[in-house]
Amino acid sequence: MDQPNDIPAxxxxxxxxxxxxxxxxxxxxxxxKPVMGSVAPIVMxxxxxxxAAQFAxxxxxxxxxxxxxxxxxGLLLNLRFLPMGFAVAPALRGRPLARAxxxxxxxxxSFAIASRQxxxxxxxxxxxxxxxxxxxxxxxxxxxxxxGSVFGDPRSIGLDGVFLAFYLSLLVGEVNDRRxxxxxxxxxxITLALMPFAPPGVPVVAAALAALLGLxxxxx
Amino acid sequence: xxxxWITIAVLAVCTLIIKxxxxxxxxxxxxxxxxxxxxRLVAPAxxxxxxxxxxxxxDGTGLTADARLAxxxxxxxxxxxxxxxxxxxxxAAAATALAxxxx
Numbered sequence: 001m002d003q004p005n006d007i008p009a010x011x012x013x014x015x016x017x018x019x020x021x022x023x024x025x026x027x028x029x030x031x032x033k034p035v036m037g038s039v040a041p042i043v044m045x046x047x048x049x050x051x052a053a054q055f056a057x058x059x060x061x062x063x064x065x066x067x068x069x070x071x072x073x074g075l076l077l078n079l080r081f082l083p084m085g086f087a088v089a090p091a092l093r094g095r096p097l098a099r100a101x102x103x104x105x106x107x108x109x110s111f112a113i114a115s116r117q118x119x120x121x122x123x124x125x126x127x128x129x130x131x132x133x134x135x136x137x138x139x140x141x142x143x144x145x146x147x148g149s150v151f152g153d154p155r156s157i158g159l160d161g162v163f164l165a166f167y168l169s170l171l172v173g174e175v176n177d178r179r180x181x182x183x184x185x186x187x188x189x190i191t192l193a194l195m196p197f198a199p200p201g202v203p204v205v206a207a208a209l210a211a212l213l214g215l216x217x218x219x220x
Numbered sequence: 221x222x223x224x225w226i227t228i229a230v231l232a233v234c235t236l237i238i239k240x241x242x243x244x245x246x247x248x249x250x251x252x253x254x255x256x257x258x259x260r261l262v263a264p265a266x267x268x269x270x271x272x273x274x275x276x277x278x279d280g281t282g283l284t285a286d287a288r289l290a291x292x293x294x295x296x297x298x299x300x301x302x303x304x305x306x307x308x309x310x311x312a313a314a315a316t317a318l319a320x321x322x323x
Binding site: 019020023024027035036037040043044047048049050052053054055056057059061066067070071073074075076077078079080081082083084085086087088089092096099100102103104106155156157158159160161162163164165166167168169170171172174175179180181183184185186187188190191192195196197203204207208209210211212213214215 | 223224227238244257262272276287288291
């Protein structure tokens with residue numbers, strides 16, 4: 001059994017990711033402002049609190065897609081929190097409502113940091129590591145949405161390229177065997193095939209169908 | 221309510237429900253195998269799709285790449301060298317800006 005940790009240990013474990021998260025938050029705020037205004041991106045970062053889903057929904061809205069396509073694109077990305085939630089559930093304590101509240105602390109970074117070698121999770125590290133993540137993500141969004149104009153045209157400093165690097169680095173973390181590689185390849189192909197004629201956002205949503213590969217001959 | 225606020229509200233509520241599902245389920249049981257084998261493939265499929273979607277644009281006649289393709293290339297090189305995400309983000313922004321200046 002690992003030594004029990006406390007919340008401050010979790011906060012310390014989350015600190016190395018503050019700078020990249022802050023940079024992503026600023027990018028999100030700057031890029032979202034022309035589409036959503038100044039206040040909405042900040043509210044979104046507080047109550048949705050999920051970089052990948054927020055960027056995905058913003059991509060769809062910025063391309064002229066409707067709210068339904070934006071919601072579905074964001075939600076499909078957040079579906080990964082379902083298996084992650086089941087994975088951390090045994091580590092959480094208290095009444096059902098308290099456990100559900102602790103589950104809200106689930107973000108990619110804290111999930112990765114809190115996982116132990118044996119497949120179990122450290123509750124205090126999970127809760128603690130999310131605190132600097134939230135501060136950096138929400139603070140970064142505020143800086144971008146409210147003071148973004150000091151950066152000039154976000155495109156001239158390549159901020160729209162930040163999306164890609166973020167998705168790509170998450171993708172590299174997700175692709176760890178033949179199946180995930182196949183799903184990624186098929187998802188990319190579906191998007192390529194649909195992009196010339198499908199309405200904005202639809203090619204991304206349709207790509208999720210590639211996950212049905214998982215039904216084929218499930219091996220252990 | 222505008223498209224933006226509808227998107228934010230629905231995403232927030234559904235994300236909350238998704239994150240609460242596992243912890244609310246009793247005894248920390250795991251998802252049935254066939255369900256989890258699908259859900260674990262959703263993120264890689266979607267992320268690969270978003271990379272394509274953000275790099276290319278459809279112009280009615282076909283697909284065109286813009287300066288972001290340079291950013292994607294730079295990020296791929298940085299990640300292949302196993303450098304941290306922050307380096308990939310900076311490289312992608314710099315390469316995108318540079319390609320846009322030269323174009």
